[in-house]
Amino acid sequence: MTIIAGFSASRQGSAPINLAVQIARTTGEKVIAAAVLERSWPPRNDPVEEEYLRHVKAQTAQSLQAVVNGLPGRPDVPTLVHESGSIPTGLLELAQEFEARAVVLGSSSSGLLGRVALGSVTERLVHTAQVPVAIAPRGYAFSHEPIRRLTAAYGGEADTNGLIRAAAELxxxxxxxxRIVAYTVRPAWAFGGPSLEAGAEDMVVAQWSKRTADDVTKQLNRVREDLAVPD
Structure with missing residues (x-):
């Protein structure tokens, strides 16, 4: 199986490739670093456009190869530049062609370093892709270590969309x-010291916490029966 790492020719960052290599080190799969070149589709056989695309494609391939060559340890990561009508469409085409297990993308350049922010490409793919989409935090660094822990963010609808089972299988x-986590947002006044309002808030949060933990435990127990996952 293959992991497709999407490369942005405009940003030329290594974050998605870094994460893809780390996932591959964990799973034993291979990584293909790919850039998608947008063009009119179907092709118009315009000589001027074709010449321009050849130039851009060569530059993109050179930039992509330079990023891969700069990875510590020089992992075996083949590169390619794929032409398509749009970047999301091109990535989906590559995922289908190579029977990819996952597509790894970078965060939007508008996001903060170390954080995940969706852009136009990632926003579309996370809602339309038929394979898992991993998004590298902006500036994600290369690591020689495999992935050792997964965190699933549990919400009220998680039991209906199969989050616990999918996370356990992965x-x-x-x-x-x-690790399964759930969050609740508390008002600022709840941290201002003892008060009647804070006491009531604490009671509500405690009840929510227990109910959530019970729900997660029930789902995990059902999953353990089917998958034989450890505690």
Whole structure:
């Protein structure tokens, strides 16, 4: 199986390739670093356009190869530049062609370093792709270590969309620890010291926390029966 790492020719960052290589080190799969070159589709056989595309394609291929060559340890990551009508469409075409297990993309340049922010390409792919889409935090650094822990963010609808099962299956496949977290937002006044309002808020949060933990435990127990996952 293959992991497609999407490369942005305009930003030329290595974050998605770094994450893809780390995932591949965990799973034993191979990585293909790919850039998608947008063009009119179907091709118009315009000599001027073809000449321009050849120039841009050569520059993109050179930039992509330079990023891959700069990876520590020089991992075996083949590169390619694919032409398509749009970047999301091109990435989906590559995922289908190579039977990719996942597509790894970078965060939007508008996001903060170390954070995940969706852009136009990632926004479309996370809602339309038939394979898992991983998004590298902006500036994600290369690591020689495999992925050792997965975190699943649990919400009220998670039991209906199969989050716990999917996370448990991935954790087992990757031989990684699974952590399940749930969040609640509390008003600022709840942290201002003892008060009647804060006491009531604490009681509500405690009840929510217990109910959520019970729900997660029930789902994990059902998953353990089917998958034989560890505690």
């Amino acid at each position: 954790s087992k496949d990757w031989n990684a620890q699974l």
